[in-house]
Amino acid sequence: xxxxxxxxxxxxxxxxxxxxxxxxxxxxxxxxxxxxxxxxxxxxxxxxxxxxxxxxxxxxxxxxxxxxxxxxxxxxxxxxxxxxxxxxxxxxxxxxxxxxxxxxxxxxxxxxxxxxxxxxxxxxxxxxxxxxxxxxxxxxxxxxxxxxxxxxxxxxxxxxxxxxxxxxxxxxxxxxxxxxxxxxxxxxxxxxxxxxxxxxxxxxxxxxxxxxxxxxxxxxxxxxxxxxxxxxxxxxxxxxxxxxxxxxxxxxxxxxxxxxxxxxxxx
Ligand SMILES: [Zn+2]
Ligand SMILES: [Zn+2]
Numbered sequence: 383x384x385x386x387x388x389x390x391x392x393x394x395x396x397x398x399x400x401x402x403x404x405x406x407x408x409x410x411x412x413x414x415x416x417x418x419x420x421x422x423x424x425x426x427x428x429x430x431x432x433x434x435x436x437x438x439x440x441x442x443x444x445x446x447x448x449x450x451x452x453x454x455x456x457x458x459x460x461x462x463x464x465x466x467x468x469x470x471x472x473x474x475x476x477x478x479x480x481x482x483x484x485x486x487x488x489x490x491x492x493x494x495x496x497x498x499x500x501x502x503x504x505x506x507x508x509x510x511x512x513x514x515x516x517x518x519x520x521x522x523x524x525x526x527x528x529x530x531x532x533x534x535x536x537x538x539x540x541x542x543x544x545x546x547x548x549x550x551x552x553x554x555x556x557x558x559x560x561x562x563x564x565x566x567x568x569x570x571x572x573x574x575x576x577x578x579x580x581x582x583x584x585x586x587x588x589x590x591x592x593x594x595x596x597x598x599x600x601x602x603x604x605x606x607x608x609x610x611x612x613x614x615x616x617x618x619x620x621x622x623x624x625x626x627x628x629x630x631x632x633x634x635x636x637x638x639x640x641x642x643x644x645x646x647x648x649x
Contacts, residue, residue, distance in 0.1 A: 386479055388415040388452070397447045407447065410471050414451040417479050422450045425480045426489060433486035436535045440490075443497045448472045452479055461485075463517075464492040468507060472496045487537035494528040495520070502626055503527075504633045506646045516646050518575040519636065523629055550576050570607060571640050577611040578618070614639070 389396050395406035396418050403416075427434050446466075453463060453475035461477040461484045474492050476484060499505050503524060506516040529539045601608045618632060630648075637643050 386417060386421050388417055396449060407449070407471075410447070410467075411449055411451065411473055414449070414473065414475075417450045417452070419448070419450055422476065422479055422481065425482065426486045430486035432535045432537050433490060436490050436493075436532070436537075440493065440497060443500065444472065444493070445500060446470045446472055448474065448496065450479070451475050453477050462488050462492050464495045466496065466499050466505065472499070485542070487532060487539065487542055490532055490535070490537060491528055491542070494531055495524055498524050498527065504626070504630045504648050506633065506637075506648055509645055509647055518572055519633070519642075519646065522575050522578055522636075523633060568645075571642065573604060573607050574611050574614065574640070575636075577608065578614045 389403050391402070391404040391408060393403050395401050395403045395408075396416055397407050399406050407416075423437065427437060447470075449471065451473055453460075461481075463475045465473045465475070467473075474489070474496070476489070478484065481489065506519045508516045529543060532539050614636065633648060637646060637648070
């Protein structure tokens with residue numbers, strides 16, 4: 383397999399405008415190494431019939447520009463992330479291009495986030511770009527729907543879910559004898575959102591296994607937060623959140639409850 387080069391200034395713009403990149407979209411994500419979608423996708427289309435079916439049916443649902451880039455930075459276990467600028471352009475970051483070790487279902491998951499945004503599901507952005515946990519709020523609302531949608535394409539979503547929760551446990555220190563509850567307000571909120579998300583996904587997928595004792599550990603070490611999380615889950619369940627309006631209400635409720643309005647905004 384040859385190594386792929388990112389799109390150069392004088393190459394054709396990846397948006398398909400037939401202009402040079404430097405005269406078209408170069409400034410949209412100026413700090414990113416952008417790649418052509420066909421180069422990114424072809425390997426997955428070849429090896430995954432599920433992804434091929436998904437891609438052929440769903441790619442056309444993304445109307446705004448979508449860019450594919452190499453993920454730099456931190457959180458090493460996250461192989462794939464998505465983002466949307468307030469002006470509407472989307473980006474999917476991958477840990478490696480071509481994605482040799484990234485599961486096709488994980489890439490489909492990121493694409494589905496973008497489709498949900500285009501369908502008008504509420505999406506939060508941090509008011510201060512230094513704060514990155516708005517992705518937790520977005521995941522809280524969108525992931526259960528995404529898991530359900532991807533099940534239709536015979537992806538092994540259940541396995542993805544278990545992996546995801548295990549990684550969250552690891553990341554938040556549940557698995558290595560946690561010492562103390564987070565005191566930072568933002569950390570607390572992150573915990574609550576992760577906890578709620580884990581429960582919500584479990585509810586929606588009807589997965590019965592006790593996955594790495596996530597709930598017990600949480601309750602044992604972080605009782606106060608777990609109670610908050612439980613109340614939030616009640617609200618979520620009452621609402622059912624199957625329509626955009628319900629999701630909007632839910633998101634507003636969460637933002638208000640945890641005084642997040644000054645930190646996040648909704649589009
Ligand atoms: Zn362009
Ligand atoms: Zn997600």
